[in-house]
Each structure stands twice: as C-alpha cells, then as structure tokens.
Amino acid sequence: METLANLQSFVKSAESGSFSEAGRRLGLTAAAVSRNMAMLERNLGVRLFQRSTRGLTLTEAGVRFLQSIGDSLETLQAAIEEASSDASEPTGVLKVSLSTTFGIAHVLPLLPEFLQRYPRIRPEWHFESRRVDLVQEGYDLAIGGGFAFAPGIVARTLAPAHIVAVASPEYLRERRVPMEPAELAGLAGIAMRASGTGRIRQWTLRNAxxxxxTAPLKEDIVMNDPGAMREAARLGLGVAMLALPDVVADFEAGTLVRVLPDWYADAGSISIYYASRTLLPAKTRAFADFIVEAFGQRKLARKYSAI
Structure with a gap:
C-alpha cells in the first residue's frame, strides 16, 4: 500500500509541474519529492511523469492515476488531521493570502492573540492585492473582498466592502465641497486601475x-494600489474612492475626510474564504473561527459600514 507522502508528492508535482514547487508546498526538499516519486513509480510499475529540462509532464498513465485519485487524497489528509486534532491542539504551517492594506491594518494586529491561543501553528502570510487560486497555489485560506467566489469555495462574511470618496482637509479647504455625486467632476481625481483587467474602476454610488x-471621478492620477491612492489623497492630490476599512483610521486622525458622506458604493463583502472540504483541517478551522469571532467581538462589521 502506498504511503501518504508518496501520494502527496505525486498530486502536488502534477499540480505544479515541478518537484521543487511540490516540495515547497509540502515542506520537503525537491530531492525528497523526487525519491517519493521514484518509489511510487517503482511500486506501481509505470512511469507517471515525463521529465525534461522544461519541467514535468504527466504520462497517459499519470493522467489516469491522477483522475482515479480524485478528491480521495484530500479527504484522507483532512481525516488524518481531524483525527489527530482530537488528541492534540491544531498544528502546522498556515498559508494565508491577505489584501495588503486591509491585512496589515486589521488582521495582522490579531496575530499575537491567535498565536497565544494556538502556539503550534506557524503562520505563512502573503500580503497581495489579488484574488488567489487556493488549490493551485496551495493556500489554506484567504481574506479579501469585492469579487465573486468560484464554485466550491466557502466564504464567511467579516464586514461589508463599502467604498467611499475621500480627500484631505487641506485639499477641500479652498474648494467647493461637493453636495451631489455629479459635482465630483469638478475636483481632481485619483483613479484606480484594476490589476486583473487593466481597466479604470468605475463606481456607482447609492444613498440611504x-x-x-455614477461617480464621475476624473483620471488626473491613476494608480493600481489602494495604499498608494490613500497616500496620494493624504498629500492633497485629489479625491480617491477607497474601501472604508482602509481609511477609517485616517478619519479618526483627521488626515482624511469623507466626501459626500451620504453616498457610498457597495462592492459586496470582505470575507475569509477557503476550499470546501468534507473535513476541514484543524489549523484552518481554528483560524477561520478565530477571525470571525474577533470581528464579531470588536463589532468591526458595524465600524466598517458606510451606512
């Protein structure tokens, strides 16, 4: 009977096309993954990969073997973690993707309490302004918002993703403050170019x-990062449309003010999300439950609402 390590090495190598990348995802060296694969091929009596300087390619037998495994390996891994968690606390590397500005400002401060509660979990956090492929990129969870979730993804809402118009008090001091969305056209705009599509983000505002x-924001300055847009607004360069959680601290400090306080754009929800499994690994479940609990206790959903 094949070992779990051999089967894990095969699946991760097939997904990534590389022993080195498979090793990185599994916490092994490329040589260890290669040995596991050699043992698996020897035991099965077939070659599963064609190896070349350009990477790995599944053979016909390899394709059939991967299809036959299906979700069985994932279920087995989850079952083992679930069973072991009954006798010990959650443990292992927890790979999480977080949006840069939101993650650093609002999730990272929760990490000390989380590690105090679960000291055997080792965080590997990636701060990036994009939606990740949880399965293909080997993430346990991700936190973000403003996009649709793929089938099979479990998403637990943390807070609304409300977008508001902001500017510095200095910028507005000698200008006519807009009373209606159409009047935004008379001010300098700091626009957002979406990294995924390359298009300028357009927003439809609503009120209570x-x-x-429509928010007719001009494209006097164009950036692709919300943190940079916030800094440009702080510098008095114009009006920016930003997620409320990214600027709430500026409102409290007085470095930014909300333009058109009765209006906002609804971009959906900020959620913690992970791939759906019959049995969720203990470390993943512990982190998801902790974050949802922390946001609830601190009433952050209300704090981040524009209404």
Missing part, C-alpha cells in the same frame, strides 16, 4: 434612500 448615481 436607494437613489443611485
């Missing part, structure tokens, strides 16, 4: 009565 209006 249900009225809607």
């Amino acid at each position: 009565t249900g009225m809607e209006a």
Whole structure:
C-alpha cells in the first residue's frame, strides 16, 4: 500500500509541474519529492511523469492515476488531521493570502492573540492585492473582498466592502465641497486601475434612500494600489474612492475626510474564504473561527459600514 507522502508528492508535482514547487508546498526538499516519486513509480510499475529540462509532464498513465485519485487524497489528509486534532491542539504551517492594506491594518494586529491561543501553528502570510487560486497555489485560506467566489469555495462574511470618496482637509479647504455625486467632476481625481483587467474602476454610488448615481471621478492620477491612492489623497492630490476599512483610521486622525458622506458604493463583502472540504483541517478551522469571532467581538462589521 502506498504511503501518504508518496501520494502527496505525486498530486502536488502534477499540480505544479515541478518537484521543487511540490516540495515547497509540502515542506520537503525537491530531492525528497523526487525519491517519493521514484518509489511510487517503482511500486506501481509505470512511469507517471515525463521529465525534461522544461519541467514535468504527466504520462497517459499519470493522467489516469491522477483522475482515479480524485478528491480521495484530500479527504484522507483532512481525516488524518481531524483525527489527530482530537488528541492534540491544531498544528502546522498556515498559508494565508491577505489584501495588503486591509491585512496589515486589521488582521495582522490579531496575530499575537491567535498565536497565544494556538502556539503550534506557524503562520505563512502573503500580503497581495489579488484574488488567489487556493488549490493551485496551495493556500489554506484567504481574506479579501469585492469579487465573486468560484464554485466550491466557502466564504464567511467579516464586514461589508463599502467604498467611499475621500480627500484631505487641506485639499477641500479652498474648494467647493461637493453636495451631489455629479459635482465630483469638478475636483481632481485619483483613479484606480484594476490589476486583473487593466481597466479604470468605475463606481456607482447609492444613498440611504436607494437613489443611485455614477461617480464621475476624473483620471488626473491613476494608480493600481489602494495604499498608494490613500497616500496620494493624504498629500492633497485629489479625491480617491477607497474601501472604508482602509481609511477609517485616517478619519479618526483627521488626515482624511469623507466626501459626500451620504453616498457610498457597495462592492459586496470582505470575507475569509477557503476550499470546501468534507473535513476541514484543524489549523484552518481554528483560524477561520478565530477571525470571525474577533470581528464579531470588536463589532468591526458595524465600524466598517458606510451606512
């Protein structure tokens, strides 16, 4: 009977096309993954990969073997972790993707308490302004918002993703403050170019009565990072449309003010999300439950709401 390590090495190598990348995801060396694969091929009596200087390619037998495994390996791994968690606390590397500005400002401060509660979990956190492929990139969870989730993804809402217009008090001091969304056209704009599509983000604003209006923000300055847009707004370069959690500290400090305080754009929700499994690994479940609990206790959903 094949060992779990051999099967893990095969699946991760097939997904990544590289023994080195498979080793990185499994916490092994490339040589160890290669040995596992050699043992698996010897035991099965077939070659599963074609090896070349350009990487790995599944053979016909390798493709059939990967299809036959299906979700069985993932279920087995989760079952082992679930069973072991009954006798010990959650443990292992926890790979998480977080949006840069939100993750650093609002999730990173929760890490000391989390590690005090679960000292055997080792965080590996990646701060990046993109939606990741949890399975293909080997992430346990991710935190972000403003996008649709793929089928099979479990998403637990943390807070609304409300977008508001902001500017520095200095910028607005000698200018006419807008009373309606159409009046944004008279101010300098700090626009956002989406990294995924390359397009300038356009926002439809709404108010408490249900009225809607386009935000005619000019493209005097274009950036692709919310943190940089926030800094440009702080410098008095114009009006930016930013997620409320990214600027709430500026409102409290007085470095930014909300323009059109009765209006906001709804970009959906900020969520913690992970791949759906019958049995969730203890470390993943512990982190997801902890974050949801922390946001609830601190009433952050209310704090980050523009309404």
